[in-house]
Amino acid sequence: MSRNNSNESGNKQQEQGRKRRNTEIYLLIYVFVFLMLGVMGHLVYFQQTQRETTINNSYNTRQELLASQNIRGKILSADGEILAQTLVDAQGNETREYPYKELFAHVVGYSTKGKTGVESLGNINLLTSNAFIGEKIQNEIDSTKNYGDSIVTTLNVKLQQTAYDALGVYSGAILVTEAKTGKVLAMVSKPDYDPNQIAQIWEQVINDEKSSVLVNRATQGLYPPGSTFKIVTSLEYFRENGGDVSGYSYQCNGSYRSGQDKISCYHGTSHGSVDFKKSFEKSCNSSYVNIGLSLDLNKLSKTAEELYFNKELPTTLLSGKSSYVLTASDETYDIMQTSIGQGKTQITPLHLNMLTQAIANGGQMMKPYVIDRVENYKGTLIKQYSKSAAGEIMSTEESAFLTELMTGVVERGTASKLSGLSYTAAGKTGSAEFNGVKEDSHAWFTGFAPADDPEICVTIIVEGAGSGGDYAVPIAKRIFDAYFLE
Amino acid sequence: MAHVISDLSKYALVIIMAVYTLECFAVFRHKDEEKRSGIYMRQIICMFLIHFIGFAAICLETSDASYIILYGIQQILLFATIALFRVIYPEANKLIVNNMCMLLSIGFVELTRLSYDKSIRQLKIVAASLVIGLVIPYLISKFAFLRNLTWIYGGIGIAALGTVLIFGAVTHGAKISYSIGGFAFQPSEFIKIVFVFFVAGMLAKAKDFVHILIASGAAALHVIILVGSKDLGSALIYFVVYVSMVFVATRNYLYLLLGVGSGALASVLAYRLFAHVRVRVLAFRDPFGYIDTAGYQIAQSLFAIGTGGWFGMGIYQGQPTAIPFVEEDSIFSAIAEEWGLLFALCLILVCLSCFLMFMNIATKQKDDFYRLVAVGIGVTYIFQIFLTIGGGTRFIPLTGVTLPLVSYGGSSVLSTIIMFAIIEGLYVVRYKEGVWNEQE
Numbered sequence: 001m002s003r004n005n006s007n008e009s010g011n012k013q014q015e016q017g018r019k020r021r022n023t024e025i026y027l028l029i030y031v032f033v034f035l036m037l038g039v040m041g042h043l044v045y046f047q048q049t050q051r052e053t054t055i056n057n058s059y060n061t062r063q064e065l066l067a068s069q070n071i072r073g074k075i076l077s078a079d080g081e082i083l084a085q086t087l088v089d090a091q092g093n094e095t096r097e098y099p100y101k102e103l104f105a106h107v108v109g110y111s112t113k114g115k116t117g118v119e120s121l122g123n124i125n126l127l128t129s130n131a132f133i134g135e136k137i138q139n140e141i142d143s144t145k146n147y148g149d150s151i152v153t154t155l156n157v158k159l160q161q162t163a164y165d166a167l168g169v170y171s172g173a174i175l176v177t178e179a180k181t182g183k184v185l186a187m188v189s190k191p192d193y194d195p196n197q198i199a200q201i202w203e204q205v206i207n208d209e210k211s212s213v214l215v216n217r218a219t220q221g222l223y224p225p226g227s228t229f230k231i232v233t234s235l236e237y238f239r240e241n242g243g244d245v246s247g248y249s250y251q252c253n254g255s256y257r258s259g260q261d262k263i264s265c266y267h268g269t270s271h272g273s274v275d276f277k278k279s280f281e282k283s284c285n286s287s288y289v290n291i292g293l294s295l296d297l298n299k300l301s302k303t304a305e306e307l308y309f310n311k312e313l314p315t316t317l318l319s320g321k322s323s324y325v326l327t328a329s330d331e332t333y334d335i336m337q338t339s340i341g342q343g344k345t346q347i348t349p350l351h352l353n354m355l356t357q358a359i360a361n362g363g364q365m366m367k368p369y370v371i372d373r374v375e376n377y378k379g380t381l382i383k384q385y386s387k388s389a390a391g392e393i394m395s396t397e398e399s400a401f402l403t404e405l406m407t408g409v410v411e412r413g414t415a416s417k418l419s420g421l422s423y424t425a426a427g428k429t430g431s432a433e434f435n436g437v438k439e440d441s442h443a444w445f446t447g448f449a450p451a452d453d454p455e456i457c458v459t460i461i462v463e464g465a466g467s468g469g470d471y472a473v474p475i476a477k478r479i480f481d482a483y484f485l486e
Numbered sequence: 487m488a489h490v491i492s493d494l495s496k497y498a499l500v501i502i503m504a505v506y507t508l509e510c511f512a513v514f515r516h517k518d519e520e521k522r523s524g525i526y527m528r529q530i531i532c533m534f535l536i537h538f539i540g541f542a543a544i545c546l547e548t549s550d551a552s553y554i555i556l557y558g559i560q561q562i563l564l565f566a567t568i569a570l571f572r573v574i575y576p577e578a579n580k581l582i583v584n585n586m587c588m589l590l591s592i593g594f595v596e597l598t599r600l601s602y603d604k605s606i607r608q609l610k611i612v613a614a615s616l617v618i619g620l621v622i623p624y625l626i627s628k629f630a631f632l633r634n635l636t637w638i639y640g641g642i643g644i645a646a647l648g649t650v651l652i653f654g655a656v657t658h659g660a661k662i663s664y665s666i667g668g669f670a671f672q673p674s675e676f677i678k679i680v681f682v683f684f685v686a687g688m689l690a691k692a693k694d695f696v697h698i699l700i701a702s703g704a705a706a707l708h709v710i711i712l713v714g715s716k717d718l719g720s721a722l723i724y725f726v727v728y729v730s731m732v733f734v735a736t737r738n739y740l741y742l743l744l745g746v747g748s749g750a751l752a753s754v755l756a757y758r759l760f761a762h763v764r765v766r767v768l769a770f771r772d773p774f775g776y777i778d779t780a781g782y783q784i785a786q787s788l789f790a791i792g793t794g795g796w797f798g799m800g801i802y803q804g805q806p807t808a809i810p811f812v813e814e815d816s817i818f819s820a821i822a823e824e825w826g827l828l829f830a831l832c833l834i835l836v837c838l839s840c841f842l843m844f845m846n847i848a849t850k851q852k853d854d855f856y857r858l859v860a861v862g863i864g865v866t867y868i869f870q871i872f873l874t875i876g877g878g879t880r881f882i883p884l885t886g887v888t889l890p891l892v893s894y895g896g897s898s899v900l901s902t903i904i905m906f907a908i909i910e911g912l913y914v915v916r917y918k919e920g921v922w923n924e925q926e
Contacts, residue, residue, distance in 0.1 A: 022849040024734045025861060029845050032868045036838050039872065040831055042881045046788070047796065047827055055792040059777050059785060062793040062805050140490045 053316070056124040058115070066127035072096065073126040073148030073377060075108055075118050077155045078185075083108050084119065084195075098195045100157075103164055106216035107155065107187040107370065110195040113202055117216070121316060122151040122371055125383075130376040147377035154183035154372045162482040163188045166475040171211070171463040172442070173218035175353045176479060179454035181387035182357065182366030184317075186479075189217040220320040222346040223461055226432030227283045227414075227468070228444050229341025231355065231402060232307060234280055235394060236300045237291050238401055245276040245401075248291075256286040261333040263289045263340065266431060266467065280405045281413030283429060285340045292339020297328040307393055308365075313351055314390035315368045322347040342433060353459035355393075356446045359402045360426075360454035363394040407451045414469040415445065418477055423484045425449035427458075427476065429468030440464055445472035449480050456483055492543040496800045499539055500828045506532035506588065507832040510839035513581050526580045530568060533588045537561065540595030540801065547802035553598065560594050560609060567616050571910070575623050577917035578910040579847070585840045586906045589891035590899075592833065596821055597894055599801055600813050604894045611896040618900070619907035626911025627918060633855040636687030639680045640704050646673040646680075647711040654715065662717045663897075672897035674712060674720040678727075679904060681708055682862030685728055689735035690855035698732065698741070716762060719885035723869055725749060730865045731858050734848075770883035783810045787878045790816075790823035791830075798826030813894035815886045819878045833892075834875060840906075841868040847912045852919060856912050863905050 046054075055062065071094065075084040083104050087095050096111055098104070109117020111126075119126070129136065129146035139146050156176075163174040163186045176186040191213050193201060205213045215221065238245060252271035255264040263285055265271060271284045279287035301324070305311065309324035323346045326338045337343030350368065358365040367390050374383040394402075406426035410418045414429040427447020434440055443462040448454040458476050465471035509525045509532070516522050541557040564587045571583045590612060597605040626632065650673050654663060663672045688701040705728040712721035729745030756763045765780045773781030773788065786809040794804060806812050806820030822830035844864035851857040870887050877884035888895050890902040 024737055025845055025849050028730055028734065028861065028865065029842065032841060032865070032872070033838065035872050035876075036834060036868065039876045039879065039881050040834055042876075043791070043822075043827060043831065043879055046791070046879065051792040051795070054774075054788050057774060057777075057785070057789065059774075060789040060793065061808055062789060065803075065805055137490050137493075140493070 052124055056121070058120075063123060063127055066124075070127055070129040070146045070148040072111065073129075074150040075122070075126070076150055076152045077157045077160075078153060078372060079157065080152075081157050083153065083155070084111075096195075101194045101196060102192040103160060104155065105192040105195050106189040106218065107184070108153075108195070110198045113198055116214070116318075118151060118153060118370060120318070122374070125149050125151055125371075125374045130380075130382045131378070132376075149382055150375045150377055150379075151371055152373045152375060153370050154178075154185060155187070155370065156185045158486070159186040159479065159482060160188065162186075162479055163475070166478045167460075167462065170465055170471075171217070172461045172465075173216075173221055173349045173459075174461075174475065174479070175218050175349050175457075175459045176483075177353055177357055177368055177457045179357055179360040179448055179457050180366070182354075182368045183372070183387070184368055184370040185456065187216075187218045187370070189215070189221070216318070217349065217461075219317050219348060219350040221461070222320050222322070222348055223442055223444075224343075224432040224434060225341040225345055225347040225352065226430030226442065226444050227285075227341055228352055228428050228430035228432075228446055229338075229345060229347075230280060230283065230288055231359070231406075231428055232304060233288055233292055233295070233300075233339050234276075234405060235307075235398060235402060236295055236303045237276075238398060239303065240296060240299065243397060243401070248276040248279075250274050250279065250284075250287040250290050252284050252286045254286065256289040256336065258289075258293070258332050258336065261336060263336050277405060277408050278412075280428075281408040281411075283409075283414050288340045289336045292335055293332070295339075297326060297330075297335065301327065307355060308351060309345075309347075313348075313354065314365070315350070315354075317350065317368060317370065319350050320348045322351045341430060349459050349461050352444075352446050353457055354390075356427075356448060356459060357457045358393050359399045359406070360448040360457055361399075362396050363392045363399040365390040365393050403451060406447060410447070410451075414467075415447065415473045415476075417469070417473045418447075418449075418480070421477075421480075423449050423480060424451045425476070425480060426451040426454075427473075429473060431467040431469075434464075441466060443468045443471035445476045447476060449484070456480075492547055492800045492802065495539050495543045496798050496824075496826060499536060500797060500826055500832075502532050502535050502539075503829050503832045506536075507835045507839075510581065510585065510836055513839070514842070519580065522580070526584060529581075529584045529588070533564070533584065533591055534561070536588075537564070537591040537595060540591075541598070543801040544595070544599055556598065556605070556609070560591070563609075563613055563616065564591055567620075570620055574620065575910060575914055577914050578623060579843055579913045582840065582843050582906055582909060582913075585836055585843075586891060586903065588836060589833075592821070593817070593892035593894075593899075595801075596817060596824075596892070597813060599824070600807060600817075600820065601894075604813055607896070608894055608899065611899055612903075615900040615903040619903040622904060622907035623911035623914050626908055627914040632683070633687060633690070636684055636691070639684035639687060643677045643680050643684060643708055644704075644711065646677050647708060647715070650674070651711050651715045662715060662720075672895070674715075674717055675895075675897040675901040676904075677708070678720070678723065678866050679863070679901060679908070681705075681724060682727065682731070682859055682866060685731050686855050686858035686862060689731060689858055690853075693736050698736065701732075702728075713756070716760075718756070718763065718766075719870075719873055719887035722873065722885065723866060723887070725752075726869050727862050727865045731862050734861050735854070735858055766883045766885070770880060773880065783816070784878070784880055784884055786810065787816050787819040788880060790819040791827065791879065794823035794826060796827050798822070798824050798829065800824060811886070814888055815874065815884075815893070816878050817893045818875050818889050821892075834871075837868070837871050837890075841871075844909050847909060847916060850916055851912060853915075856915060860909060860912055863909060867902070867905060 072086045077083055082099055084098050087097050107117050109119040111119040115123055126148050129148050131146050136146055159176050167190055171190050174188040177184050191211050193213050251273055254268045254270035255262055265285045271282050274284055274287050304324040309322050313319045325344045334343055367388050371385055375381055403426055406428055409415045409428055410425050415427050418425040425447055430444030431441040443465040445468050446459040448457040458479050460472040460475050462471045506529055509529050512525055513522050545551055545553050597608055709721050709724050733742040769780035769784055773784040777785045801824050804823040806823050809816045812820050841864055848857050848860035873885050874887045874889045876882040888898040
């Protein structure tokens with residue numbers, strides 16, 4: 001008995017000794033098992049989150065493989081109108097049809113001659129079929145193709161039509177987004193083209209460098225921001241003065257002089273004695289030059305970067321990169337120009353719309369998106385996309401301050417054509433000079449409504465039309481009317 | 487109709503593979519090999535089913551029945567391997583044999599799908615390797631003097647690697663092979679094993695600082711020659727294996743720290759000194775930004791894995807051949823594309839269970855030399871898998887090494903089978919020790 005016991009304890013000791021001796025081997029096992037689990041976790045993560053954006057790459061030739069198995073799916077508006085569909089004739093020839101022709105040209109895009117717009121963003125979804133398995137097996141047996149999945153966009157046909165008509169014969173762009181989600185409701189870019197005719201007009205449009213018809217000006221067009229940049233200048237002044245602008249006043253006599261350099265107010269208008277709010281409402285250039293020259297340029301630079309200048313915009317939409325290049329070492333004239341949105345600063349309408357949206361949304365910038373959900377061809381939900389925040393680019397106080405300024409612009413200032421309506425709008429106009437000629441200016445308006453509980457954000461640029469108040473604001477009114485009144 | 491069957495077959499493959507993988511780990515519940523016999527039988531059935539379904543899909547998709555002959559030969563070869571190991575070495579670990587055959591059969595199916603010619607060549611080499619593999623456990627258990635040839639191993643290693651450095655043929659920017667009688671020979675694959683024996687011999691003898699210094703000098707020479715040949719994947723494997731073995735032999739955490747530290751330093755130096763290292767890192771960080779050049783291979787690999795999804799495209803339904811060097815470096819991605827990511831994840835787990843069995847025998851060896859050999863081979867095996875799968879999935883920069891037993895490559899498959907056989911030899915050694923102890 002006792003011998004047994006000692007034997008057992010001897011075994012135990014041996015066992016423990018063996019374990020101690022092998023501590024290092026166990027450690028190695030843990031390390032390598034951990035590494036391999038890392039690889040596996042990474043693969044699962046990739047499959048769950050990065051798969052679609054990865055394989056939706058034009059270099060992925062597997063897309064053609066999918067196209068040989070499935071009929072490209074439909075693209076629908078938010079209310080189910082067909083924006084793009086593939087028709088198959090009796091011989092099995094496929095043609096892509098865009099029933100609304102030019103209306104959705106840039107945002108929906110085209111799928112032959114390369115892919116753009118939603119046709120590009122959702123390419124993999126359109127080419128993948130989530131039809132019911134039994135039906136797919138039947139199709140295999142009959143050797144016919146499956147129907148690809150449909151993409152339901154966030155686009156609103158009525159708003160798109162209103163925006164499209166309102167821009168009229170002008171070149172330019174209009175963006176309408178939902179204030180709290182970042183959903184794109186309408187996106188117009190002109191000049192446009194008929195995507196049904198893309199193969200026939202291809203040679204002509206790619207050789208026509210001047211009008212660049214294929215460029216989506218709403219997301220990729222780079223324009224001088226003009227007076228809309230005063231939003232940024234004001235934000236910076238607010239920040240540098242501890243959130244109190246009540247002490248500011250300026251005597252405007254129609255222009256600002258600094259040595260040889262002179263900046264005039266629009267049409268040389270003399271605004272008289274202005275405080276901060278009135279400077280913004282009347283878009284007084286002289287006063288803003290005065291404000292700009294008082295700012296810390298390094299901080300202004302930092303603020304601009306925080307507002308996504310010189311950066312890729314947080315969106316899957318193919319967008320241009322806005323630029324802000326002013327530094328402390330630049331000439332005084334450059335500083336004066338930049339304060340009022342002239343000079344070298346450039347912005348895309350999408351970017352300005354996102355800034356506006358953040359102001360309307362208490363400082364929180366939402367990522368704009370145009371694909372709401374993916375359904376199989378029978379309408380069963382496959383994947384739902386939802387809103388996602390890009391981050392807080394300004395504080396609630398700052399966004400409230402800017403909202404107050406922008407409301408003033410509508411009530412008393414350059415956008416007064418929007419005042420006295422059943423909804424209260426807020427916004428900022430701009431008349432961005434280009435070609436260095438005073439008379440040539442792009443008309444800007446960016447704003448939202450209702451001011452106290454914003455629903456939609458509208459950004460408009462009308463190329464070479466004139467002042468924002470005269471040419472862009474009436475377009476905004478038509479869009480707001482269509483949204484709120486009809 | 488053929489499509490439907492191969493479409494459905496991919497689900498069957500995933501389920502069978504999952505069962506096989508579960509059994510791999512169920513093995514660890516029992517200590518007794520006899521109690522594991524049911525598990526091993528089920529595994530063999532799963533293995534043959536996967537092999538069969540794979541070839542059935544290939545025959546259906548290509549409408550070519552001649553693959554049946556190839557299938558038959560492979561089937562006989564695998565069956566013979568399992569049977570012979572059981573008869574000759576009843577004391578050997580059967581999970582290791584099963585896993586070896588499983589990985590080989592997955593490789594057979596995928597290689598046949600990718601390239602018929604390469605599949606035939608691979609089959610010949612595998613057949614020869616398995617014959618060699620059957621002899622090795624006997625040699626290991628019989629000839630104790632193998633442990634005393636330390637400096638001969640070292641000499642062979644440096645000489646062989648040095649020869650490649652000076653006379654080797656350049657393939658894809660690296661000097662890794664030379665031809666003997668028309669057979670492209672990749673010494674770094676075999677010297678891996680010789681290197682493990684050399685280091686084990688050195689460290690089993692003495693563990694004082696001077697001794698470690700000498701061993702480190704000789705090991706460093708191996709690594710430097712490999713870096714000189716631009717065979718960075720192998721250099722990294724040799725290095726990690728050496729550090730692991732020193733750590734286990736000395737039980738000194740300082741050496742581990744020193745090893746990891748010098749490894750980090752060497753990586754930074756390599757990045758600064760060699761343009762091809764920087765290219766690899768660049769391709770790792772932004773494969774899609776450099777998709778036309780350095781990033782092409784990783785991008786294609788990710789396209790394959792992503793397009794395949796969880797259940798895969800089905801055999802012959804994807805485009806794995808779009809990935810450069812798919813049969814050698816990226817076979818994992820090809821499998822993920824057509825057999826599905828779930829299957830591929832199971833494949834990783836099967837490899838992991840091999841590693842656990844390798845390390846298991848290390849913990850049970852009384853003899854220091856054998857213990858270190860088992861650790862060395864275990865780390866060589868798992869770290870290579872980490873490099874090839876991690877590289878192809880953009881977890882780490884791509885180094886271009888093979889997936890043992892699955893990838894195409896004569897040197898790789900032969901050396902891996904030798905490694906598996908050595909481990910089986912160690913199981914035989916351990917068994918004999920046990921019997922001897924009991925008699926005492």
